[in-house]
Amino acid sequence: MSEVISIANQKGGVGKTTTAVNLAASLAEKGKKVLLLDIDPQSNATTSLGFSRSDYEYNIYHVLIGSKQLSEIILKTDIPNLKLAPSNIGLVGIEKEFYSPTRKNRELILKEKLKEVASDFDFIIIDSPPALGPITINALSASDSVIIPIQCEFFALEGLAQLLNTVSLLKKTINPKLKIKGFLPTMYSAQNNLSKQVLADLSHHFKDKLFHVKKNQECIVVPRNVKIAESPSFGKPVTLYATDSKGSVAYRDLATVIVRG
Ligand SMILES: Nc1ncnc2c1ncn2[C@@H]1O[C@H](COP(=O)(O)OP(=O)(O)OP(=O)(O)O)[C@@H](O)[C@H]1O
Numbered sequence: 496m497s498e499v500i501s502i503a504n505q506k507g508g509v510g511k512t513t514t515a516v517n518l519a520a521s522l523a524e525k526g527k528k529v530l531l532l533d534i535d536p537q538s539n540a541t542t543s544l545g546f547s548r549s550d551y552e553y554n555i556y557h558v559l560i561g562s563k564q565l566s567e568i569i570l571k572t573d574i575p576n577l578k579l580a581p582s583n584i585g586l587v588g589i590e591k592e593f594y595s596p597t598r599k600n601r602e603l604i605l606k607e608k609l610k611e612v613a614s615d616f617d618f619i620i621i622d623s624p625p626a627l628g629p630i631t632i633n634a635l636s637a638s639d640s641v642i643i644p645i646q647c648e649f650f651a652l653e654g655l656a657q658l659l660n661t662v663s664l665l666k667k668t669i670n671p672k673l674k675i676k677g678f679l680p681t682m683y684s685a686q687n688n689l690s691k692q693v694l695a696d697l698s699h700h701f702k703d704k705l706f707h708v709k710k711n712q713e714c715i716v717v718p719r720n721v722k723i724a725e726s727p728s729f730g731k732p733v734t735l736y737a738t739d740s741k742g743s744v745a746y747r748d749l750a751t752v753i754v755r756g
């Protein structure tokens with residue numbers, strides 16, 4: 496059975512998609528069979544792997560409304576072991592479907608759909624939208640754990656309590672196995688005092704929820720790195736686009752920790 500990990504934070508632009516794409520690619524590089532599932536109508540994960548709208552007819556929307564099986568929309572990528580379930584702006588329409596009064600178990604639709612492919616993958620990595628609405632709730636309900644990227648900027652921890660409350664509510668109700676895998680500081684600049692402060696705050700509040708390659712080593716921090724910012728426009732994860740860059744190293748380290756379990 497595959498391990499399902501959501502990348503979530505309702506704050507926008509904190510590095511969710513970057514983390515989902517590069518963690519998925521790094522796990523695939525380690526020989527793991529990986530499905531990157533894009534469940535954000537912005538479809539940034541889909542685009543980041545080089546797909547444009549004309550490359551695929553169906554997307555996760557069609558799976559969620561029941562007109563396609565998940566296996567029917569999955570695309571091969573240029574990266575061995577990495578497959579993609581694409582999204583599309585049309586996914587915004589799903590919120591209306593979810594809110595239909597006749598719809599039962601609406602939080603569990605994605606979980607149900609994942610069963611079909613669960614034995615085909617070691618990991619399913621879900622990139623969720625910047626909201627705590629029904630799409631993200633579906634992602635969290637289908638997941639074993641969640642990784643929360645935290646941008647090392649002002650307001651970084653704002654709204655975090657709401658996300659943690661949502662996780663804890665889901666844990667008490669429909670998804671008791673849901674764990675917080677960890678917090679991933681992103682866009683860290685060593686020269687920036689604010690970055691250092693955010694990291695210090697995170698270490699203070701969530702020391703045991705930061706990722707460490709080795710005990711007693713500094714926690715994994717994704718640096719602000721121009722190669723990371725450039726790579727989506729080349730349709731490649733940074734681990735391929737600039738394989739030895741600091742950004743690549745950070746995401747490979749994260750994959751090492753995730754594989755170790
Ligand atoms: N470590 C980094 N260094 C430099 N740029 C980065 C880094 N991480 C992400 N970015 C850039 O910051 C922007 C936001 O990142 P990303 O799209 O991953 O965030 P997101 O949380 O998925 O956003 P949204 O909430 O809109 O889905 C992108 O342009 C991305 O390329």
Ligand SMILES: [Mg+2]
Binds near residue numbers: 512
């Ligand atoms: Mg995103």
